[in-house]
Amino acid sequence: MDWSFLKQLDDFDVLKSIAITIGIFIVFSLFRKIFTKYIFKLILKIANQSPTSLFNNILYAFEKPMRWLIVIIGTYVALEYFPYFDETHYVFKRLISASIIVLITWGLWNLSSGTSEVFKKINEYSDNKIDEILVPFLTKVLRFVIVAISISIIAQVFGYDVNGFVAGLGLGGLAFALAAQEVIKNLFGGVVIITEKPFTLGDWIMTPSVEGTVEDITFRSTAIRTFADSVVIIPNATLSNEPITNWSKMGKRQISYDLKISSHTPKEKLEHSIKQIRSYVENHPDIHPETIFVNFTRYETDSLNVMLYFFTKTTDWGDFLSIQEEINFKILEILSKENIKVAVPAQSLRVEEEGLVKRNPLKVKRVPSNKGEN
DSSP states (O other): OOHHHHHHHHHHHHHHHHHHHHHHHHHHHHHHHHHHIIHHHHHHHTTTTTSSSHHHHHHHHHHHHHHHHHHHHHHOOOOOOSSOOOTOOOHHHHHHHHHHHHHHHHHHHHHHHHHHHHHHHHHHHHHSSSOOOOOHHHHHHHHHHHHHHHHHHHHHHHTTTHHHHHHHHHHTHHHHHHTTEEEEEEEEHHHHHHHSSSTTTEEEESSSOEEEEEEEEEEEEEEEETTTTTTEEEHHHHHTTTEEGGGGGGGEEEEEEEEEEEOOOOOHHHHHHHHHHHHHTTTTTTTOSSSOOEEEEEESSEEEEEEEEEEEOOOOHHHHHHHHHEEEEEEEHHHHHHHBBBOOOOOOOEEEEEEEOOTTTOOOOOOOOOOOOO
């Protein structure tokens, strides 16, 4: 009897199974595109009607993992019909399980980057304001925990004894602790910085090590951008033990200097000019009215000292310089109108030569004495 038709029938079944496998791949690929283009957008529209944005954040975080989940499910279903593959093999099943865990981890990782939205909501409904520097720090902690848990679950899926691994770490705990001393110091330094809140992101700070604007804080270090536009990375353990001046906490900015008037200035002119300067500063719209001093304070060897001490309302460096310049020009104008000269230091060195005044480092100008010496 001719049994060749059975072989042909077997070949037909194989081709049929391969065709079904390819068909399933195509169907799931189409479904993936439909999901991306229509279903996900429809779900988003429904989610937008909810009073909070939490559901939207979850959807966006898991959008790409859900696309790949469709691919994994399609692969699993299609391979059941593939004639040359054993879908019941334990390695394949473990790979599928591990892939799903990775997708869940991916979604949670994306969601943890949006935890700032959660903190914003907490800030809106709570009196306990969360410092801006705490948000990225907690995000990094949360992501570390997510990855650590995922790795341990995947290890258990493949049959590794995580408990035994942890026990092994205990045996070498002393060596590990010695090697990780600096890491632990920096970690606790970061905790101290966050809990005490000497500064936050964007603050202008000055320490014995660096001066600049705080850009980021991690487990190990804090990034500070200097005014030369370079970034300095300081270990948290170092920064937490240094005195920190936070210039961004200024409510106003100080202007303080001594104006040296010529010692030959008559009393009436000096008194009148001081009153004009004081009146101008007191009525200046950008000067803080709380503390203003413009006073004739002391006699010096070659001048009369007038102290100026007050604050600008702004703390912005550029605005501060503009206000200071404006006041200095006005003071010059007042002194010029009163024909008052700014004192020249007695160490000015002069020598008469051919009717011209020239500097000579070897001869010092003699100051007339009370006896009328020239």
